[in-house]
Amino acid sequence: MLAAQRRGRILAELSRDGTVRVTDLVELLGVSDMTVRRDLVALHRDGLLEKVHGGALAVAEPSSSEPGFAAKSVQRRNEKEAIAAAAAELVHTGMAIAVSAGTTTHALTEHIARVPHLTVVTNSVWVADVLHRTGDATTSVLLTGGLRTPSDALVGPVAVSSLRSLHVDAFFMGVHGMDVRAGFSTPNLLESETNRAMIERSRRLIVLADSSKWGVVGLSSMAALSEAAVLVTDSGLSAHASGALADHVGELVVVDPADGDDLDSPRLGSARPDTDDLGAGHA
Template identity: 60%
Template sequence: MLARQRQAVILEEVRRTGAVRVSDLVVRLGVSDMTVRRDLDVLASRGLVEKVYGGATAVSGRSTDEPGFEAKSVRQLAEKESIARVAAGLVRPGTAIGLSAGTTTWTVARFLDDVPDLTVVTNSIRVADVLQQSGRTDRTVVLTGGVRTPSDALVGPVAVQTLRSLHLDVVFLGVHGMTQRAGFTTPNLNESETDRALVDAASRVVVVADHTKWGTVGISTIADLDEADVLVTDDRIAEEGREVLAEHVGELLVAEATPKAPERGVGA
């Protein structure tokens, strides 16, 4: 297969699923890892895909762009894990919590295995799957129901009605973007309404968002910045963003995702 043909196959797959992995393309195309990476470099240089660790995703940027779960799951892996560790540390045994849809909240769910006696409400099929797989018998998982979005969120009147009847100790909210003017936003109008209901059900709101969300604006606002009791982000957040968020949210927690250089000894 010629390079142009390979690149066409890759581009078609990215547009169909939102993301591709180098390892999968090696098998599918029958070429080396290096060849696949060169093809991705070509496509990225033409602005047709965005390269990420281990593969590539569809190009984003518009306020209504909504990448699928698989596309988002390969972005900012280290940052999401560091954020999830800090966020999970805020969960107390015996409480009722909410987890919105998204890959960051899905990562938070994976860090909850050691917290006993939880009731977890979520509108995310992926989050519910992770929680059910933990095997804990002292955990109740409530899936709201609703219409499924590209990011595997359940949204719409059914989800909203379920959430309006609940009272949660803390809600963990994943967002598409955050700015001082627009607040916390999403590219999906229906998801915005459902997330708003989740926020309204909470005694405490914890937003989990990596540094790439700062300066990004989705079409619909979920909440203003000052509605977040806590915001957990990573240490690659822009200084401007850090200052604005610290001023507006109740508490800003910055998780360390960037490895520190080893200290040099005297005379090294």
């Protein structure tokens, strides 16, 4: 197992329990005590956990905290990959879509890069780079421009202005948090404004959010849960969280992340069928 994979598993365990013990991680990961301690030191250095004697504690983030792309990319990799693979099934030849910044939407882009005749509007430097390097020759990419955030999203008045005359079939949005009262949120005010502009220009909002985002509330709300035509998440959600989300979103798609290398074949389940017309959503 690579270091990035181990550290992702450590963070996944931490997000579930709030604490991890070195002895438990040694057994879970099948590595030495020293390797686990080095991983904890590295994650502590990146501000992703608090190292304590014998283990580590979760770091409580303020609502305005915004981790960088590199820090987020090592978290819950299996879940994000499974979510991306499922969401990619909603992308078809000839569509015009918008894709927000984020590590899960970046994974989505890897899956859809070879879909022909796509038009992709994005405010993500990373998404645009994937499509530039590996995208089909018939793909058109519109990069919004704007101010760059710590998570490499382009935001602000320039980004919002570039979206005003556009219309897309669907907007694939990553989020920092999801909550019944706060909806889908982000710690960055300008990113929230830019994502709201993309929601307004799309016919359907499709949210990609792993289960660790449940109960997290960022500084600024981007949309109510009910505005999502589809939410793709993973089976790490509690029964209570799944029920709450199913009551609010149009369709809840739950993927069961592969525990090994078979990440291209996530097992899918829908908590509630989507009975809305596919054309319904955001004007």
